[in-house]
Amino acid sequence: MDSSTSSLSQLSPTITLNQPPTSPSPKSDVEEQGAQDSSIPAISSKQAFPETDLSKGIIGWEGQHDPENPQNFPESKKWVLLLLISAFTFISPLASSMFSPAITYMAADLGEQNETILSFTISVYLLGYAFGPCFLAPLSEIYGRRIVFSCANWFFVLWQIGCAMAQNIETEIICRFFAGIGGAGCITLGAGVIADLFPVAQRGKATTIWGMGPLLGPVAGPIAGGFIGQGAGWRWAFWVLLIAGGVVAAGIEVLNRETCAPVLIKWKTVRLRRELGRGELRSAYETEEGSVSVGGALREGLKRPALLFVKSPIVFLLATYMSLVYGLLYLFFTTISSVFSTQYGFSGGISGLAFLGLGFGFVTGLILIGITNDRMLMRATARNNGVFEPEMRLPLMIIFASILPISFFWYGWTAEKHVHWIVPIIGMYPFGLSMIGVYLPIQTYVIDCYPRYAASANASLTATRSLLGALLPLAGPKMFESLGLGWGNSLLGFLALVFVPIPIVFTRYGKVIREKWPVHLD
Template structure:
């Protein structure tokens, strides 16, 4: 007969139990029992029959297990529906991926634009506020980068806990609102405070872009994606002085902030409407909450939080996750030697960039007689270098990675991103000697502008491999890894330029820039060290970012 039973998925199946003896056979068996012991079946035969029955049941149970295996969901673990799950950001259509990245990258132009757009208009503000202290005036510009120092350490961990979309939107609107305070400030102190908080909000797109790239793109596409996203943070400080010079001269310094308010508000609204969540752990956590509500199960757990075979298996409490998340960028800087070294080198190069910026406007107005508006055009030399360097990295970085991986037997290593840095670090010092001595000797204005071009190209060749390297090393926590880089370089970019005017006043433009060139020359061996020993350093000092015992 057929006996029904429930399977793990709740459907009915049957276990077939053989009972094939006919009524006549059963009667003969009874008669044999009545006729005496000699006609009865021997005990061994009954045992064999029972054993056969048991074997049949065992075989059926094994078959049932094969047909209805225990799934992760049966154990309460929730993940993607499969490798091709369309809800997984890695499986988004290419146009959707690049569209989301382009949306975020657009705001990465507006935010860095605010860092330098105000610079050419500072003399007009100084006249309004009757401020003559050059250090205070310089700090009014660079304090925005101080906001970039604190913002990433807060925003990156929050995005890994609550999602990229809500944190990015909040940061964007925070940036926009503080432009109103900057535009309406009635004294220098208010201006500095508003610029600082605007910098914290502006750090959102600069920080979270790395996380979005890790969310959306496989390793072999991250070089190109990082190049597109990195265009804004480097072109913004170049375009800013050009636009700010003309705005400050013709409309007044306050209009620099009104323009930022309008442009930032439009893009923030577009991101609010069109952006999608891309952080996989957050998406799965939402899925867990939805399934728990629909099924009434309280044992469900995200696959990203689950640790199989460990005593502390299960999701991390929210308080613990928040505490660990906020500490993660500091953990990377303090315990990952390779992140600390790369952050230091990037901060050094970034500091050279902003020291470069401190003299350009003054040199072209005083030495070459440019107006405030036209002096911003001098930044085009370094800006064109950025574009060329970025295009080169976009087309070569991923290709070199694929070839290096193939040569390594198909095994990918993040350090494969770094060899190009060796060539570009050698180009960095050229611009300081070229630019410094041509302006010192009052050579035609086009010559120092062209002299800035090599630095722009070289900075891209150093900046992009480091940026992509940390994404490859820590894809799940790419935002926090990028926050460590952003915070350190922004701190140097905010404070080092304050010493620029005094240094150039003491040494002159020729020897002052030559000093920077010699420093850049001394750092040329650093990328060689990273390329040769980066893997050893990374593996020698690993960092536990999960907050769970190994």
């Protein structure tokens, strides 16, 4: 086996169905799928399954059907593993906004009147999302998804105690920040788990399931938090998160398994070195020079998210666009409760129900993308003579990006003019629908472009969008105070319109950009 295939540095994102066979061995599950449906891309068996060659001192998989390879796990096991990470991916974003409707109760209890500080108390959680992925993603590519995911989950759970028991606003902000770092684990590692387990033709569906948490969690949070804050006190929002997070984290400890192929082969190599007494054995995922030191591997891993953001125009522009959309979402979160309590006289509990407009939009978008994403990919691949390209994920994104700005004009002016409360709630629906249509195709597209380093690529997206999501809402109170709800939201709508050409550019010229500016991470 040559080193180019054994290292599996980074699979080519443009895959041809008509590749000549590279091995007489039986077809893998991935290749059999491609044979059954010519529109599903197949990949080289040597790239997907580097095999053991003891004569050359290389340790890989024991054939194309090796049951230890995550790509060959039974379908039921794959979906269970995805559901485990998706379950915590619901709990973690729930924490980002759950006590938003109860912020007034906390302000009265802790004696805080500064609106900017109160908004920051909500959004500082996202600063944890911005910093956490920068080291959680590369650590998972070095030490494995399971251990990093587990540590992040329990870190999140423990900081809920500090949030619930805080006696001043400074302590609350610090605890929220560290809880966000732990909560970033599931958001960051999901992309890597999807790339580990699923072939290209199933990633759209898998990303849709995993993507439910980051989008539905922040909407369900205020609905539950409003009633909890009103009925039991704002501190109970964090006790509920502690209980729910602890139960889910404990279940994950029992059921979760490692999925990162290079880590699994590294473990196998260490075991065989000991059993066979052959210290020269090396993993098929390493270069011929052998494994670098732990410190060197960690340094290289920590640089990957930053390198992808700086050197890849794809990651940079899509991260910028996603950051804008995410920031706009959290501007909604920090203003909806106050708008419906002051403009329409909603109580703390009932004001949380105003988020249902966004929630129904999210659900509709998830259904649409879940049904169409992989199907459109397979049809586009078939029309392209069996050649798959990641840009085939993006055409629908153009439509959703064009719909997204509608909500700001609709919601802003109807709330400004005190139109019946149901009208601004319905006005949030297009934003929820469109955000899914933008968010999920970008996530899947980046996974397809960088399958080996999907976690690091996703970390670049998560860090940048979380940073803007944390900071942009701080400008909300002053902006709406100066411009009013109508013109304040209109300004956001015009800003969203400016970014509509981005998905058009990537749909038409993404391949050219990707090939002209490749990023080498090994």
